[in-house]
Amino acid sequence: MSNSELIEQLNNMLMQEHACQIRYATHAAVVSGPASEEIKERLLEISGDEAEHAKKLRDRIVALGGKPTLKVHEADLKEAYDLASILQINMREETEAITAYTKILETVPQSNVILYRTLQDIIQDEQEHLEELTNLL
Numbered sequence: 738m739s740n741s742e743l744i745e746q747l748n749n750m751l752m753q754e755h756a757c758q759i760r761y762a763t764h765a766a767v768v769s770g771p772a773s774e775e776i777k778e779r780l781l782e783i784s785g786d787e788a789e790h791a792k793k794l795r796d797r798i799v800a801l802g803g804k805p806t807l808k809v810h811e812a813d814l815k816e817a818y819d820l821a822s823i824l825q826i827n828m829r830e831e832t833e834a835i836t837a838y839t840k841i842l843e844t845v846p847q848s849n850v851i852l853y854r855t856l857q858d859i860i861q862d863e864q865e866h867l868e869e870l871t872n873l874l
């Protein structure tokens with residue numbers, strides 16, 4: 738993958754991370770029902786993780802000579818108001834993010850240690866998110 742293609746792919750993930758941060762924060766605000774306090778807290782923590790992913794991506798994009806996007810991937814801004822839908826939507830989104838990041842990782846040479854490890858760290862977080870959401874079901 739060329740440098741400019743890589744920057745484009747990372748910017749595409751950055752748009753998705755922007756949406757993930759907003760989506761989790763909104764779902765945290767609206768979730769209700771038994772154990773909702775614990776779930777709210779967890780969703781807010783995940784929202785913070787997604788913000789951290791966005792920060793890491795911006796730094797890597799700048800390091801590659803690119804410009805980090807301000808855009809939000811609107812298709813990922815999925816409304817939900819009940820716990821089952823909230824969990825389902827986010828489990829699907831996490832699964833898609835893991836697939837997308839893994840595809841990008843496959844094109845990055847391991848010698849590019851910073852980017853390689855950054856992507857691995859993000860994938861690990863997304864896998865942990867997926868596992869936690871599955872356990873909340």
Ligand SMILES: [Fe+2]
Binds near residue numbers: 790
């Ligand atoms: Fe993320």
Ligand SMILES: [Fe+2]
Binds near residue numbers: 783831834862
């Ligand atoms: Fe995530």
